Amino acid sequence: MQLHISPSLRHVTVLQGKGVRELIQVKVGGKKVSYRMILYSLLFFTFLLRFVFVLSTVDSIDGETRCSSLGCLGKRIGPRLLGRRMDQSVPEVMYKVLEQPIDKDELQGRTDIPQTLEEFMAEVKDSGFDARSFALKLREMVSLMEERTRTAKIQEYLYRHVASSSIPKQLHCLALRLANEHSTNAAARLQLPSAELVPALVDNSYYHFVLASDNVLAAAVVATSIVHNSLRPHKFVIHIITDRKTYYPMQAWFSLHPLTPAIVEVKALHHFDWFSKGKVPVLEAMEKDQKVRSQFRGGSSAIIANNTDKPKVIAAKLQALSPKYNSMMNHIRIHLPELFPSLNKLVFLDDDIVVQTDLSPLWDIDLNGKVNGAVETCRGEDKYVMSKKLKNYLNFSHPLIAQHFNPEECAWAYGMNIFDLEAWRKTNISNTYHQWLEQNLKSDLSLWQLGTLPPGLIAFHGHVQAIDPFWHMLGLGYQENTSYEDAESAGVIHFNGRAKPWLDIAFPQLRPLWAKYVDFSDKFVKSCHIRAA
Numbered sequence: 001m002q003l004h005i006s007p008s009l010r011h012v013t014v015l016q017g018k019g020v021r022e023l024i025q026v027k028v029g030g031k032k033v034s035y036r037m038i039l040y041s042l043l044f045f046t047f048l049l050r051f052v053f054v055l056s057t058v059d060s061i062d063g064e065t066r067c068s069s070l071g072c073l074g075k076r077i078g079p080r081l082l083g084r085r086m087d088q089s090v091p092e093v094m095y096k097v098l099e100q101p102i103d104k105d106e107l108q109g110r111t112d113i114p115q116t117l118e119e120f121m122a123e124v125k126d127s128g129f130d131a132r133s134f135a136l137k138l139r140e141m142v143s144l145m146e147e148r149t150r151t152a153k154i155q156e157y158l159y160r161h162v163a164s165s166s167i168p169k170q171l172h173c174l175a176l177r178l179a180n181e182h183s184t185n186a187a188a189r190l191q192l193p194s195a196e197l198v199p200a201l202v203d204n205s206y207y208h209f210v211l212a213s214d215n216v217l218a219a220a221v222v223a224t225s226i227v228h229n230s231l232r233p234h235k236f237v238i239h240i241i242t243d244r245k246t247y248y249p250m251q252a253w254f255s256l257h258p259l260t261p262a263i264v265e266v267k268a269l270h271h272f273d274w275f276s277k278g279k280v281p282v283l284e285a286m287e288k289d290q291k292v293r294s295q296f297r298g299g300s301s302a303i304i305a306n307n308t309d310k311p312k313v314i315a316a317k318l319q320a321l322s323p324k325y326n327s328m329m330n331h332i333r334i335h336l337p338e339l340f341p342s343l344n345k346l347v348f349l350d351d352d353i354v355v356q357t358d359l360s361p362l363w364d365i366d367l368n369g370k371v372n373g374a375v376e377t378c379r380g381e382d383k384y385v386m387s388k389k390l391k392n393y394l395n396f397s398h399p400l401i402a403q404h405f406n407p408e409e410c411a412w413a414y415g416m417n418i419f420d421l422e423a424w425r426k427t428n429i430s431n432t433y434h435q436w437l438e439q440n441l442k443s444d445l446s447l448w449q450l451g452t453l454p455p456g457l458i459a460f461h462g463h464v465q466a467i468d469p470f471w472h473m474l475g476l477g478y479q480e481n482t483s484y485e486d487a488e489s490a491g492v493i494h495f496n497g498r499a500k501p502w503l504d505i506a507f508p509q510l511r512p513l514w515a516k517y518v519d520f521s522d523k524f525v526k527s528c529h530i531r532a533a
Helices: 035-061 070-081 090-099 117-127 131-165 169-184 195-202 216-228 244-256 281-294 296-304 311-319 328-339 360-364 429-442 453-459 484-488 523-527
Strands: 002-005 012-015 021-024 207-212 236-242 263-268 345-349 353-355 372-374 416-420 464-466 492-494
Touching: 090 131, 117 131, 131 311, 169 216, 169 244, 169 523, 195 236, 195 263, 207 216, 207 328, 216 236, 216 244, 216 353, 236 244, 236 328, 244 263, 296 311, 328 345, 328 429, 429 453
Parallel strands: 207 236, 207 345, 236 263, 372 464
Antiparallel strands: 002 012, 012 021, 345 416, 353 492, 372 416
16 A cells, blocks of 8 residues: 655545555645644644653663663564563563572571561662562562461461360369369269159150260350250250269269259260170270371371471371370260160250250251251351361272262261251161271271261261251351351350360450350369469
């Protein structure tokens, strides 16, 4: 295409490449130039100059050589107008530097690495770094900070592991004082319940709750919160199961602190006929489990010495060593039909929960023939707590797990469960539980690492009826995002996690929900220096 302008500037002619002529006439309006045309021209050139200035300034900031001619500037502006850069951009240089691996041992003991953002910015201003030097210094500083943060997090997890695995001296004191009271005070050795109330223990017209615990104070809070919030406490029967060493302190507490008109039974495992006869699968599993866990990953020292695992992975491995996972109180729930052969339905509660509403409506929930009424943990407003699926608990890289289960299937929670014992007795749930325990022990805990919930998820698979999340709010022992108001509005709150409300590491804004059911003026509580905060 050719452009031809007449000498008089009155005609503009456009010639196409094939010789076809088209005449486009533009009347300029004489040789007189209007002021409006001058104004528009000035505005256009002003915009163009600003555009050129911005582009050249960006080049200067990027550390590139400044243009000293219009030709140079045109070479730079041209590719940008076409949407591309002909030369290497500074971010790409920085990305390459930051992506290069760094030996963290080289950073130890160096004094030339900035320790704070202020030091880093001051050094950048004083030294006038180019992009590469800037990226190198930034990589060193971030890597050093990352390593220090990792070390601090691992130390935090280790301290929490030790704190949550130990018995606080206040609780140890309480158990000793109550045991002494049991031996010296006849009022602390009352039969629980009294003889005239014993028939209620097997009466299915009552609401039966089962709590397994070796923690006297925790059991007292659960039982007190149940009765305090009940609309018909005279119809409530609370069965407390404990171990041999805690039986006398537990009996002394509930003898001296009756929850009338509710009925409380305290019983040790060795008091159950079923438990004292022949082989007990749960005991055999526990003995084997204890041996495996004692050598798991070489113990806590070897776990924290691992320099490649992320802090959360180390935390999970430490948690696998927790004594509670080898506690009879955790495993005994799988034998509820044998322990309570006369009961048709009951609610099983963990000792780290608090009841905040009347629980009798739980008996009106239709389980649709299922065994276990539980709150699902894969949906809810709290994405951190309520986002658990089977893949969060089971190792789907193991073929035995992968071929039997769906990783995206919703998980559910222990802690507050409605069990239909009639339906349970028609299944093979208990045997399935122990078979998978054996498989996990044989595979060196490669099917799952933590606790009794994973084998429970397997054993009750297909036998769970989801219930309203109102009945069980989780996560108050491992995250503090839940507000006091939200927790207070739930029917049952669960301090699952390391930060139990009776420990010093409990979250202070949530602990009052548990502490309000403790009488801190009680002589046993007071003498052991158990305080509200």
